[in-house]
Amino acid sequence: IENDAQFDLGISYLIERGKKRQHRLQAAKDQTAVSRSTVTDNERTLIFNTSQQFISVLLAQSTLDLAKQDAASFQQTVDISESRYKTGDMSESDLLKIKLQLLQFQSDLSAAKLAKIQALAGLRQFIGFESVADDFDVSGDLDYQPVHADLQALKGLAMQDRPDLRAAQEGVTAARSQEALMRANGKKDLGVSFDYTHTAGINSGAFYFNIDLPIFDRNQGEIARARFAITQAEETALETAQQVNTDIIDAYGALRSNDEIIQLYQNGYIDQAKQSRDITEYAYKRGAASLLDFLDAERTYRSNQLAYRQALASYMTALEQMRQAVGTRDLP
Numbered sequence: 523i524e525n526d527a528q529f530d531l532g533i534s535y536l537i538e539r540g541k542k543r544q545h546r547l548q549a550a551k552d553q554t555a556v557s558r559s560t561v562t563d564n565e566r567t568l569i570f571n572t573s574q575q576f577i578s579v580l581l582a583q584s585t586l587d588l589a590k591q592d593a594a595s596f597q598q599t600v601d602i603s604e605s606r607y608k609t610g611d612m613s614e615s616d617l618l619k620i621k622l623q624l625l626q627f628q629s630d631l632s633a634a635k636l637a638k639i640q641a642l643a644g645l646r647q648f649i650g651f652e653s654v655a656d657d658f659d660v661s662g663d664l665d666y667q668p669v670h671a672d673l674q675a676l677k678g679l680a681m682q683d684r685p686d687l688r689a690a691q692e693g694v695t696a697a698r699s700q701e702a703l704m705r706a707n708g709k710k711d712l713g714v715s716f717d718y719t720h721t722a723g724i725n726s727g728a729f730y731f732n733i734d735l736p737i738f739d740r741n742q743g744e745i746a747r748a749r750f751a752i753t754q755a756e757e758t759a760l761e762t763a764q765q766v767n768t769d770i771i772d773a774y775g776a777l778r779s780n781d782e783i784i785q786l787y788q789n790g791y792i793d794q795a796k797q798s799r800d801i802t803e804y805a806y807k808r809g810a811a812s813l814l815d816f817l818d819a820e821r822t823y824r825s826n827q828l829a830y831r832q833a834l835a836s837y838m839t840a841l842e843q844m845r846q847a848v849g850t851r852d853l854p
Contacts, residue, residue, distance in 0.1 A: 528720065548699050569851075577839050580664050589627070600621060619817070669777060697754075770847050
């Protein structure tokens with residue numbers, strides 16, 4: 523029976539030439555680095571959009587607080603005016619003008635409440651509807667935080683920290699790794715095998731070596747494509763670097779412009795508008811100022827307050843834009 527038995531056993535091994543395995547590993551690592559930086563850049567954009575919407579909520583809350591304050595304050599004026607009308611110290615026409623002005627304050631209050639609801643809904647969309655309760659709110663105030671860094675320092679910081687620029691630069695490295703891999707793939711591998719045969723009680727073994735002869739196929743097409751991919755990656759990196767500089771200049775200009783506006787308000791316009799309103803209100807309640815003077819001072823004060831709050835929100839948005847342009851939240 524053993525003399526009639528026949529079976530074969532073989533083993534083979536592929537010897538890769540050109541360090542193909544090392545090139546594959548390096549290409550995968552370089553592409554992973556590009557993906558990691560791309561994810562970081564997406565996070566940078568999401569943080570900016572969320573911060574911008576958060577500022578919108580703060581502005582809506584500040585406007586709502588001002589509307590409540592104005593409505594309550596003007597209600598006192600209406601009460602005083604009604605008392606003066608009953609004593610004959612005010613005409614019915616002036617009283618109606620006062621009440622109509624109160625309607626405007628009440629309408630502004632309703633509009634401010636709606637703006638707050640819409641701003642919160644927009645913020646919830648960015649942070650996720652399932653992440654917060656339906657009645658969630660935010661805490662914080664419109665704030666002025668001066669930035670003292672110069673333009674060149676911010677450019678240098680952006681060249682180090684911008685994840686999209688880093689991804690573009692890593693893309694060049696990844697493209698070069700791909701070219702090295704394509705060159706390695708152009709080298710044919712060596713196949714080694716050993717076969718063992720048992721036939722009718724006779725044992726035999728044989729070693730085999732085989733290699734393809736690359737007469738026409740040396741992977742020329744993929745190597746050429748990889749070369750063009752390197753050029754494309756280099757151009758993309760250069761374009762991204764130019765875009766970084768443009769973003770920094772735009773953000774820096776917007777930040778400085780808004781900073782100048784804030785300084786104008788804080789250096790006198792806020793206090794002057796409040797003093798004018800308070801003086802006119804005091805004089806009107808004592809019959810020393812006309813109704814038109816009082817209403818004009820009230821409108822001027824409210825307009826000034828709204829503009830100041832909008833200026834603060836614009837500055838904070840410009841600051842977030844600068845952080846996004848630089849690629850870090852820690853500005854010097």
